[in-house]
Amino acid sequence: PQLQQFIEIETQKQKFQFLVHGLTDICWELCIDKPSSRLDNKSEHCLKNCVERFIDCSNFVLNRFGKTQFAAATEEITFD
Amino acid sequence: PQLQQFIEIETQKQKFQFLVHGLTDICWELCIDKPSSRLDNKSEHCLKNCVERFIDCSNFVLNRFGKTQFAAATEEITFD
Amino acid sequence: PQLQQFIEIETQKQKFQFLVHGLTDICWELCIDKPSSRLDNKSEHCLKNCVERFIDCSNFVLNRFGKTQFAAATEEITFD
Amino acid sequence: QVKQQIAVANAQELLTKMTEKCFKKCINKPGTTLDSSEQKCVAMCMDRYMDSWNLVSRAYSSRLQKERQRL
Amino acid sequence: QVKQQIAVANAQELLTKMTEKCFKKCINKPGTTLDSSEQKCVAMCMDRYMDSWNLVSRAYSSRLQKERQRL
């Protein structure tokens, strides 16, 4: 049980970190033009907002898809 | 035997759907500029033609590669 | 032992070839604009230099990361 | 159960791609909220992505059938 | 057999990448057929992609050898 819990926590951490790799990729492309000698305020704000808005966007997509299409779409997609 | 057939069919379906995800990705980038309130005729034609031409292109590559290079290339690639 | 060695060598070869697929992808995007009837000198030089510089860049990143940040970063990244 | 697992994997792949594509199309300068024009854009983008997915799926499916008949 | 499996996996990866790259280079406005100028472009693109793959493979291989000798 302790081992299982340990593995679960580590799996969670790894999932978290892989999402961070993906988010860094997306927000780097959106916010960083030419690398400079330090991270300026504009880029820093952009990165923070990018993370927040991406999660907003993801939640929005999930909710909307869930409400209007989930049952229908899953059927359609699966048994097309 | 029935179970095996069931698994085979489901595997086929999953393969099909993953190819659809890939094709949608490619044709979305090629055909959809700004999302609008409905899918206009131009985008619809573009998407259909994109699917057909991608398969044509894929068949063309496969045939041509098969004819001229397969044996040679496989050797070269493998034992380089 | 012979089988093990055989598998090891084949695994190495496969790793090598997958790195070649990745490098070809990156250098193709950087060096090839419109495909022409033969690989001109400019593209050929660009491809060769691209491979060499990518490995330089990779070594540079590895060394610099190793020197200044490895211990610290691994901790920070892992237990954040 | 296998069917359900595949349906879930498939819906997840669809949602992941949809989120990334629509974020890229609709949020160019991320601000302090997801404002109403961005939400409207994402909603339209989702519908167009579903349309495209279904259209591609049908086009690919009918092409496969044609090729099978030719053999 | 292992060798053959690897060769097949490798050829598949090559063909998948080649198809995607050459589709992107040669088909900008997909029409009702793959016309002859598109076919010609795809054929050239395939040859250049093979050239590039082989060139990259040789360049990478010789670099690895140099690095090994330095150690």
Place this chain on the structure above:
Amino acid sequence: QVKQQIAVANAQELLTKMTEKCFKKCINKPGTTLDSSEQKCVAMCMDRYMDSWNLVSRAYSSRLQKERQRL
């Protein structure tokens, strides 16, 4: 040991992405050496990438906590 494996996998993913991103940002016309201005650019790019990774990690982490508290 599991922790270490994850840390290594994570560092590898970071290094792979960093190398690709910084190569793309800093080497537009690959020459016969990695010259000093390219090296300087790659060094800055690495630092900015680490900054970004850490910033994204903190922002994402604090957002997750906020969402958990709301439930």
